[in-house]
Amino acid sequence: MKKKLVSIIMGSDSDLDVVKESCEVLDSFDVIYELDIVSAHRTPAKMYAYGLALKKKKVQVIICAAGGSAHLPGMIASLTTIPVIGLPIKTKSMNGLDSLLSIVQMPPGIPVATVAVNGAKNAALLAIQILSLHDDLLEKKITKYKNNLKKLVDSKSSNLLKVGYKKYKV
Numbered sequence: 001m002k003k004k005l006v007s008i009i010m011g012s013d014s015d016l017d018v019v020k021e022s023c024e025v026l027d028s029f030d031v032i033y034e035l036d037i038v039s040a041h042r043t044p045a046k047m048y049a050y051g052l053a054l055k056k057k058k059v060q061v062i063i064c065a066a067g068g069s070a071h072l073p074g075m076i077a078s079l080t081t082i083p084v085i086g087l088p089i090k091t092k093s094m095n096g097l098d099s100l101l102s103i104v105q106m107p108p109g110i111p112v113a114t115v116a117v118n119g120a121k122n123a124a125l126l127a128i129q130i131l132s133l134h135d136d137l138l139e140k141k142i143t144k145y146k147n148n149l150k151k152l153v154d155s156k157s158s159n160l161l162k163v164g165y166k167k168y169k170v
Contacts, residue, residue: 002032003032003057003058004032004033004034004057004058004059005031005032005033005058005059005060005061005131006026006031006032006033006034006059006060006061006062006063006124006127006131007033007034007036007054007057007059007061007062007063008022008023008026008033008034008035008036008062008063008065009035009036009037009038009050009062009063009064009065009072009076010035010036010037010038010064010065010066010072010089011037011038011039011040011041011065011066011067011070011072011089012037012039012067013037014067015065015066015067015089018065018087018089018090018118018120019035019063019065019087019120020120021120021121021124022063022065022087022120022121022123022124022127023035023124024124025120025121025124025125025128026124026127026128029124029128029138029141029142029145031124031127031128031131031138034057034059036050038050038072038076039072040066040071040072040075041069041071047072047075047076048079050076051075051076051078051079051080052079052080054076054079054080054082055080055081055082059082060082060083060130060131061082061083061085061127061130061131062076062080062082062083062084062085063084063085063087063123063124063127064076064077064084064085064086064087064112065087065088065089065120065123066086066087066088066089066099066102066103067088067089067090067091067096067098067099068091068093068098068099068102069098069102070086070088070089070098070099070100070102070103071102073085073086073087073103073112073114074086074102074103074106074110074112077106077110077111077112078110083113083130084111084112084113085112085113085114085115085123085126085127086103086104086112086113086114086115087103087115087118087119087120087123088100088102088103088104088114088115088116088117088118088119089117089118090117090118095117096117096118097117099117100114100116100117113126125142125145128141128142129142
């Protein structure tokens with residue numbers, strides 16, 4: 001069995017609609033990951049054991065999705081030295097601002113990289129960029145991905161300049 005390079009955990013199964021975008025990006029780059037539900041508030045013993053076991057499993061990057069009070073990313077970051085990427089989930093009451101602020105306002109010594117609210121694709125891409133520091137194949141794949149983004153924007157720019165804004169189709 002191959003080692004899982006990325007661990008993706010979410011505080012609730014209601015986060016899966018967003019988190020699946022991270023899975024899809026990691027799948028497209030052939031990055032092996034694990035996915036689980038670990039609640040900082042409802043399963044604290046599981047969270048503690050899970051966080052401590054990540055090093056033994058050779059996980060290299062962790063994506064933690066959480067909404068509301070969003071303690072999961074910070075709590076996991078407090079248990080390991082593995083880089084943690086916080087993925088704030090949009091909430092009904094505050095549109096994810098509560099999640100974002102809970103994740104980004106970590107105390108000194110417990111860093112959590114944080115992406116945009118529902119920014120699952122960027123969470124996965126950041127994980128890939130971290131992994132690519134020691135993986136030449138992934139570095140080539142992420143470089144190609146970014147070059148394709150540039151080509152796409154250049155194509156749209158050329159089209160806009162050619163047809164003008166009135167005829168441009170978005």
